[in-house]
Amino acid sequence: MSFKPKKIWTIAWKDFRTYFTSPIAYIIIAGFLIIMGWMFFFNLSHFNMQALQYKQMGMGKSMSITEGIIRPLYGNMNVIFLFLVPFITMRLFAEERKQQTIQLLMTSPISIAEMVVGKFFSAFFLVFTMLMLTVVYPIILWIFGNPDYGPILTSYMGTLMLSSCYVAAGVFFSSMTENQIVAGALTFAAGLFFWLINWASQSAGPVFSDILDYMSLIQHYNNFSQGIIDTTDIVFYLSFVFVSLFLSHRVLDSYRWR
Amino acid sequence: MIEVSDLTKAYGPRAAIQNLNFTIGKGEIVGFLGPNGAGKSTTMKILTGFMPATSGTAKVAGFDVFSQAIDVKRNVGYLPENPPVYMEMIVEDYLEYAAKLHDVERGKLRSSISSAIERTGLTGVRKRIIGNLSKGYRQRVGLAQALVHNPQVLILDEPTVGLDPVQIIEIRELIKGLAGHHTVILSSHILPEVTATCQRIIVINKGHIVAQDTIEKLTTRMRQGLLFNLQVKNASAGGINAIKSISGVKSVGNEGSKLVIEIEPNQSELRDRIIEIAVSEKMGVLEFAPEKLSLEEVFLQLTTNEGAHS
Numbered sequence: 001m002s003f004k005p006k007k008i009w010t011i012a013w014k015d016f017r018t019y020f021t022s023p024i025a026y027i028i029i030a031g032f033l034i035i036m037g038w039m040f041f042f043n044l045s046h047f048n049m050q051a052l053q054y055k056q057m058g059m060g061k062s063m064s065i066t067e068g069i070i071r072p073l074y075g076n077m078n079v080i081f082l083f084l085v086p087f088i089t090m091r092l093f094a095e096e097r098k099q100q101t102i103q104l105l106m107t108s109p110i111s112i113a114e115m116v117v118g119k120f121f122s123a124f125f126l127v128f129t130m131l132m133l134t135v136v137y138p139i140i141l142w143i144f145g146n147p148d149y150g151p152i153l154t155s156y157m158g159t160l161m162l163s164s165c166y167v168a169a170g171v172f173f174s175s176m177t178e179n180q181i182v183a184g185a186l187t188f189a190a191g192l193f194f195w196l197i198n199w200a201s202q203s204a205g206p207v208f209s210d211i212l213d214y215m216s217l218i219q220h221y222n223n224f225s226q227g228i229i230d231t232t233d234i235v236f237y238l239s240f241v242f243v244s245l246f247l248s249h250r251v252l253d254s255y256r257w258r
Numbered sequence: 259m260i261e262v263s264d265l266t267k268a269y270g271p272r273a274a275i276q277n278l279n280f281t282i283g284k285g286e287i288v289g290f291l292g293p294n295g296a297g298k299s300t301t302m303k304i305l306t307g308f309m310p311a312t313s314g315t316a317k318v319a320g321f322d323v324f325s326q327a328i329d330v331k332r333n334v335g336y337l338p339e340n341p342p343v344y345m346e347m348i349v350e351d352y353l354e355y356a357a358k359l360h361d362v363e364r365g366k367l368r369s370s371i372s373s374a375i376e377r378t379g380l381t382g383v384r385k386r387i388i389g390n391l392s393k394g395y396r397q398r399v400g401l402a403q404a405l406v407h408n409p410q411v412l413i414l415d416e417p418t419v420g421l422d423p424v425q426i427i428e429i430r431e432l433i434k435g436l437a438g439h440h441t442v443i444l445s446s447h448i449l450p451e452v453t454a455t456c457q458r459i460i461v462i463n464k465g466h467i468v469a470q471d472t473i474e475k476l477t478t479r480m481r482q483g484l485l486f487n488l489q490v491k492n493a494s495a496g497g498i499n500a501i502k503s504i505s506g507v508k509s510v511g512n513e514g515s516k517l518v519i520e521i522e523p524n525q526s527e528l529r530d531r532i533i534e535i536a537v538s539e540k541m542g543v544l545e546f547a548p549e550k551l552s553l554e555e556v557f558l559q560l561t562t563n564e565g566a567h568s
């Protein structure tokens with residue numbers, strides 16, 4: 001089986017560019033930035049007001065910037081990605097199947113693994129681009145204040161990994177159907193499921209609750225949001241991506257056998 | 259260049275093609291002719307490595323389509339029934355993408371794309387968005403995509419569908435020009451289409467090959483009339499002469515107990531007379547069957563369908 005970076009790049013770059021040939025990508029990016037901007041300034045002014053109150057009342061130091069701004073901001077960003085990523089990934093394979101352009105890919109000297117990973121990266125690059133556009137917020141904080149770098153960097157890392165999981169799930173559901181809407185809806189449902197899976201852990205038995213906690217996508221984000229990098233979390237996210245992509249590989253392989 | 263043996267493909271319980279056997283030499287242009295649902299596209303999809311066969315083997319450019327699919331794909335240009343074009347892409351960018359997918363070296367990218375554009379007459383639209391082109395032009399873009407990596411073998415599934423008569427002639431000329439350098443297999447369900455471009459045709463019907471030969475030989479065979487095999491217990495000379503004397507019977511060959519009777523075309527009521535004579539002459543009829551009847555049937559369909567599609 002072949003697995004050449006050049007082939008992956010060819011597919012990833014073509015699909016990444018395709019995002020910008022339709023207004024949908026611009027709408028997603030604009031919506032994302034507007035919501036994020038609104039949240040940032042809301043958090044910021046709320047934080048400032050609180051800080052002012054604390055000072056006037058002589059109650060000592062208020063929350064840190066990390067606690068008051070960074071954590072809620074990137075926490076919210078993760079929720080927004082849960083909603084937006086399905087729109088980004090739904091077309092990836094579903095559209096190729098519907099338009100039968102998948103025949104071009106399937107009769108080119110590329111492996112299904114290269115196809116799947118290429119598609120993954122095309123959506124990943126878009127998410128990455130969106131994430132990079134939000135770097136202005138930490139820069140603003142840095143100009144006017146004195147935030148901790150650690151949690152900011154790890155929040156980005158965690159958000160990128162968490163969104164990668166959504167993207168990989170999106171690739172999988174897109175490979176399953178010709179219908180983009182179905183692919184998007186399933187991606188959202190799966191994302192939500194793995195997000196909320198540990199809600200049941202309170203009432204579950206000790207072993208089972210550990211398993212549920214481990215399976216939860218958001219549980220593994222907590223450390224990142226506090227500036228902690230734990231290999232367990234990284235391993236979990238990477239495994240989630242790997243398994244999703246592996247399943248898309250199986251689906252596409254069997255697609256040819258019908 | 260293409261070797262197919264005992265190729266069978268079943269979709270669920272139904273066989274779309276069954277035990278196909280044929281070979282195509284280097285530089286040949288071969289037409290794959292058959293009515294709707296004959297199994298042309300199925301065979302082509304297997305030859306491109308898109309879809310595995312249920313049983314049997316196929317080799318293209320010396321590689322097995324199943325175990326060496328990547329090598330096969332590198333050496334094949336394929337135009338599916340619906341051109342696999344991305345509506346939102348620009349013609350040139352699309353061809354660049356197709357070329358890169360097919361391992362065209364960076365240094366040869368520009369020249370490969372230009373040559374494919376020129377050969378398919380796309381020069382005027384090279385900067386246009388594919389979705390804005392007419393169906394015929396999209397078909398050409400699909401063809402350019404099949405040519406762009408200069409493959410040894412071209413597999414074209416109904417390449418002239420959707421084109422206007424002038425474009426059809428241009429594409430036929432283009433395909434003829436590929437002879438010698440490329441091995442081409444193209445499918446069609448209309449006879450004139452393949453007679454215009456191909457040196458040899460493989461006629462396929464209901465998943466079986468019913469004939470494969472040069473066009474001249476096939477058509478003379480058709481004009482010669484119909485052949486019937488009459489198997490008898492007692493091939494008496496009197497009986498044979500009596501059959502020969504029926505008007506409309508052109509000849510009676512005698513191979514032991516098997517008589518090969520040739521009748522003029524469109525005289526199928528003669529069959530009654532032949533049987534009557536055979537019975538009254540007490541020849542002891544064992545079997546009476548048309549030879550190559552399926553070919554005749556297929557040809558009839560292919561020639562009568564012609565008007566509807568061109």
Ligand SMILES: Nc1ncnc2c1ncn2[C@@H]1O[C@H](COP(=O)(O)OP(=O)(O)OP(=O)(O)O)[C@@H](O)[C@H]1O
Nearest residue numbers: 258269274292293294295296297298299300301447
């Ligand atoms: N994906 C599929 N699932 C089930 N049956 C199929 C499938 N694809 C083709 N078939 C069947 O296989 C047979 C051969 O189909 P194929 O498309 O190869 O015919 P064709 O010769 O290309 O016909 P046409 O001239 O209409 O393109 C048909 O009976 C068709 O119904």
Ligand SMILES: [Mg+2]
Nearest residue numbers: 298299300339
């Ligand atoms: Mg067909």
